Structure formats: structure tokens, C-alpha cells
Amino acid sequence: MSSLSKPRRQARAKVGSAAALLAKNPDDPELAQVVEERRREYQVVTLEEHIRSVVxxxxxxxxxxxxxxxxxxxPSYDGPEAA
Structure with missing residues (x-):
């Protein structure tokens, strides 16, 4: 059995699905953004789990x-998300 939690497995699967689509359509900028967002979501889930464990x-x-x-x-500054 996998050592990853269900939310992490689901987030990782979403990254894989989007990346597979991007591999078939490498010139699609919107799909590239989707892959990047899915990767960020996976990183957030991973970080949440780590923080929860430490806390x-x-x-x-x-x-x-x-x-x-x-x-x-x-954030200590107004980064790109503040726009």
C-alpha cells in the first residue's frame, strides 16, 4: 500500500493527468498553466500534511x-497574487 495519503494521491494523479495532456499538446499555454496549478496544489497538500504532523x-x-x-x-510584500 502507498505511504501517501488519499488527498496526496488524488493531487498527484491530477498532476499526472494534466501533464499527460500537455505532453500530447505541448504548444497549449492554457494547459501548461493547468499543469503548473496542479503542481502547486500538490505542493500545498504536501505542505499541509507536513505542518499538521509537526503541529x-x-x-x-x-x-x-x-x-x-x-x-x-x-506574504511580507504585495506579490503577483495581490494584483
Whole structure:
């Protein structure tokens, strides 16, 4: 049995499906964007699972500690997504 969780397997399958379509249609810029988005989604699922694992193993945090860690996930500038 796979060591990947169901959400990770599903996200990885979506990457594979989109990448296979892109391989058949390499000049399709919209499909290339879909593949990139699916890859980002897979990375987010992987990161979520890792963070959950670390948080579950850690002792309870104070509000200040939670705020400090949450700040690491907030953008410190107006990047391309702010447009």
C-alpha cells in the first residue's frame, strides 16, 4: 500500500493527468498553466500534511507563538497574487 495519503494521491494523479495532456499538446499555454496549478496544489497538500504532523507532535503553543509562526505563512510584500 502507498505511504501517501488519499488527498496526496488524488493531487498527484491530477498532476499526472494534466501533464499527460500537455505532453500530447505541448504548444497549449492554457494547459501548461493547468499543469503548473496542479503542481502547486500538490505542493500545498504536501505542505499541509507536513505542518499538521509537526503541529500534532508539538506541545501546545501560546497565542504569541502561534502568531509568530502564522506570520511566516503570510506574504511580507504585495506579490503577483495581490494584483
Amino acid at each position: 500534532d507532535q508539538a506541545p501546545p503553543l501560546t497565542a504569541s507563538q502561534r502568531d509568530k509562526l502564522a506570520a511566516l505563512l503570510r
